[in-house]
Amino acid sequence: MNMNPIPAREGNHNLQDYEKTYNGFNWNEMKKQFSWNSTGKVNMAYEAIDRHAENPDTKDKVALLYSAPDKEETLTFNELSKKSNQFANVLKKHQIEKGDRVFLFMPRSPEFYMSFLGILKVGAIAGPLFEAFMEQAVHDRLEDSEAKMLITTPELLERVPQDKLPYLKQIVLVGGMKEGKQYISFDQEMKKASENFDIEWVDLEDGMLIHYTSGSTGKPKGVYHVHNAMIQHLATGQWVLDLKEDDVYWCTADPGWVTGTSYGIFAPWLNGVTNVIRGGRFSPEDWYGTIEKHKVTVWYSAPTAFRKFLSAGSEVASKFDLSSLRHILSVGEPLNPEVIHWGIEAFNKRIHDNWWMTETGGQLISNYPSLDIKPGSMGKPIPGVEAAIIDNEGNKLPPNQMGNLAIKKGWPSMMRQIWKRPEKYESYFIGDWYVSGDSAYMDEDGYFWFQGRLDDVINTSGERVGPFEVESKLIEHPAVAEAGVIGKPDPERGEIIKAFVTLREGHQESDDLLEDIRLFVKNGLSAHAAPREIEIRETIPKTRSGKIMRRLLKSWELGLPTGDTSTLEE
C-alpha cells in the first residue's frame, strides 16, 4: 500500500500561514469571538443559538435540519431559540434550578434538541443517555447523578425503574402520554409556555453536561463538563471541522456519546452553520442519500461506518451524487490507512482522522485541512494544546518510543470532575499531565500514532464498553457463575466483545443457553454491550487479590505469550 503522505487540498489555507498564525497561540485570542467577552454574560445556549437568532442576518437561517425516513423538519435559529425558551419555561415551572441534573433518554428528534438547550438555559446540567440503554444502564446513571428530572418517551419508560430512583421527582414524556403517575406532557406544556425566557447567566466554570463513560473497573463514571468548553468547540469547529458560513454539516454520532454533543450540537451551532440531524438506522444507501439530498458539505463520522461503506463497495457510492462534500472527518477508533485510500477513490476526498475522548471534551490531536496526512496517524496537536508521550513517572519520551499519550493540563474543554468521585478524577493526572490511558508514539515530524488502550476498556464500533459492566450483567444470569470479558480484534468493528463464563451447578452448555445469555446482556444493558462470542470455561483466571486477569484471557484468545503470571491465583 502507498504510504506516502497525502498532501492537503490545493486552495486551502496553507500550513505555513496556519503555523504562523498560531505560533505562540493563546486561548485568550479565541475569547474575542464570544459576546460574553464584552457583556460578561455567559451561557452556552445563548452563544450557540440566541446570538444567531438576534442577528437579522442569521435569524432565519436553518439551524436544525432533521431528516428521518418518516419525517423531515427544519428549525431556524430564531425558531430553535423560541422553542428552547418554551422548554426552559416548562423546566422553571417544575422547579428545575441551576445545577440540577436533568437527563434525556430518547431518540434523536427536534424535541431532544429543544429540551437539551432549554436545560442549559435554566443553568441546569444535561445528561443525555443513549436510547439503546436498558434498565440497568439507565438506573446506574440516573442513580449516580441523582437526576431530578428525566425527559423520555412512553416507549422507553418501561426501562426506567422509577421505584428504585428516589431522587427522580419528575418525568416528562415526549410524543404521547401514559396513564398512572403524574407525568408531564411535553406537547401540552410546550403549548402553554411563553416563547420568552430570561436566560440564566452562569459562570464559565459552572456545570453544563455530564456524559457517562466506561472504565475498566467499577460502574460507569460521570464526566462533568462546564460552559467554558465552548471556547474549544468554537475553535475546533473552525480549525478542524473547517466550518464556513454556508456549510451544511452532518455529524453522525448520537448525542448520548460525547461526539454527538461537542460536535453534534456545540461546534456547529457556535459557528452558526446548518446542522443535519439524521434519525433512523444505518445503511449505506440511506446515509449516501442524506448527503445527496441535503447537499452535505462537511461530514463527521467514524471508522466503523466508513468500513461498512467500504465493504458495501464503490458501486453503491457511485449511485449517488456526493459532489457536495468538501471535508470529511473521522473519530472514535484508529482510522485504517486502507479506509483513507478508499475514501480518496470513492469521494475524491481525504478522510481526516482526529483524536480525543469524553474526558477531553473536544478534539486535541487532528489532521487539520492544511496538514499533509500520513495515513494511520491521528495527526498533530491543535494550537494551544501540548501533547507528549510520557513514561509512568511523567518524563517525556523521545520520538518513536511508545508510551502514555498525555496532554498538558489547561485546554478549555477539559472535564472538571468525575461526578462525586474526586479520587477517580485525580487518578487521571501525573503532575501537570492528563494521562489518556491510550498508548501511542510520536514520530520525528510530530505526528502521533495510536497503538492501543492501556487498560481493559473495549472499543467496539467506536463505542467504549467497560468489561466490568458487562461482567456484572452476565453474572446476573441464572446459569452464570463467573465472567471475564475482553475485546477481540475484529476487522469491521475494531473489537468485538468476547465473554468467558463459568456455569453454575446444574447447567449444561448448549447453543440455546449461549444465545439466552447473549440476549440477557442485550436486553439488560444494551445491544452494543452484548458479547458476540461466549465461551464456557471451567475457571476464570484471577489474581490473588481476586481481580479477573483479562490480560491473560486475551493472550490465550490471541495465542500470544502470557507474560507475567506471578499474581495468578493457584
Ligand code: WTA
Ligand atoms: C479511542 C470519543 C484511535 C481512544 C471521542 C480514546 C481513537 C477513546 C481515536 C475515547 C483515533 C478516539 N484513533 N483511537 N482517532 N479517537 N479513540 O471517550 O482509545 O468515546 O481513548 O471519545 O477512543 O473514546 P470516547
